[in-house]
């Protein structure tokens with residue numbers, strides 16, 4: 363046994379002493395709990411998606427359409443969910459996806475997430491838009507595995523500075539998010555007039571950067587705060603990037619690189635042709651293009667286009683261990699868990715994130731075992747009904 367499912371036994375044993383989990387073990391229930399605990403603005407920012415939120419709903423509906431077929435008598439006594447992606451060993455095919463501005467969920471924000479991830483041995487992908495800078499998060503993460511997510515700023519020198527800092531702080535793989543060079547139309551935030559960055563949240567990596575500081579006339583103080591925010595807005599994303607620009611990434615990062623936000627098989631092919639090590643099939647949790655294809659529905663086409671030339675990871679709509687099994691069945695190598703751990707953070711800080719990781723991985727292991735699978739490599743489309 364891998365031990366991931368031991369969490370299940372520990373919950374029942376605690377129950378003998380009338381102790382029950384303080385957070386729901388059905389991770390789909392976390393959102394409504396978080397809504398009660400958070401301000402309307404913070405909750406709206408995290409739970410909200412683009413437009414009418416049709417894509418966010420489609421992400422979930424796609425998981426519901428796929429069904430796992432249980433299998434019997436397959437000796438699944440010895441289970442091992444561990445995988446290695448980009449040289450990073452992980453206890454199961456799950457990573458904590460990049461989420462910016464986590465201090466709106468909990469004062470310790472990404473620091474608490476980094477501690478939880480390290481305690482569970484699960485890799486975290488740190489956002490450029492984090493509320494704490496990447497050096498502080500690396501320190502909180504200690505020996506834990508960590509990757510860095512780049513929001514590719516217009517200023518090349520700033521981009522290079524971010525990559526150099528990330529490398530120096532021990533982030534081993536690079537995730538470059540392409541789908542959010544500009545914020546989409548997000549009615550929940552518009553209706554509340556709420557954008558965390560304009561309130562100085564999620565800009566730590568920028569304001570602390572030497573290249574950024576040079577551009578705004580020195581360290582950010584009350585005197586140049588407005589200049590700094592305007593510079594942030596002007597530099598956050600670059601809508602004029604093209605495939606030719608990927609050369610820059612290779613020149614400035616000598617580790618593995620995955621492009622996040624890929625939905626079209628042709629884009630996946632171009633990523634591989636450009637020498638990228640992987641793609642992350644993601645529609646940003648429905649936060650960017652309302653009316654877009656469900657990310658899970660985009661997955662098989664990308665997997666087919668990429669073949670064994672690169673690694674395909676997946677996110678958008680993953681809520682339970684069973685969801686992870688479905689994404690793996692459709693060809694993902696691992697999944698990125700996102701909103702559920704943000705809600706765990708809001709509800710319980712570091713312990714809340716660990717609760718989410720333990721529930722998620724235990725459920726993944728039990729679901730796999732009951733479907734006759736003892737290792738992630740054995741999962742294929744055939745475990746799904748009507749494959």
Ligand SMILES: Cc1cc2nc3c(=O)[nH]c(=O)nc-3n(C[C@H](O)[C@H](O)[C@H](O)COP(=O)(O)O)c2cc1C
Nearest residue numbers: 408459460461462489539646647678679680700701
């Ligand atoms: C509040 C919030 C902030 C996010 N910030 C980032 C970010 O900084 N960088 C990034 O690549 N993706 C970011 N994402 C997208 C997630 O990495 C992921 O793609 C998405 O949340 C998946 O959808 P799901 O959480 O509904 O499963 C963010 C998502 C949320 C909800």
Ligand SMILES: O=C(O)C(=O)c1ccccc1
Nearest residue numbers: 462491542545564646649
């Ligand atoms: O909110 C988001 O979805 C997000 O990824 C983001 C983070 C920082 C700046 C802009 C968008």
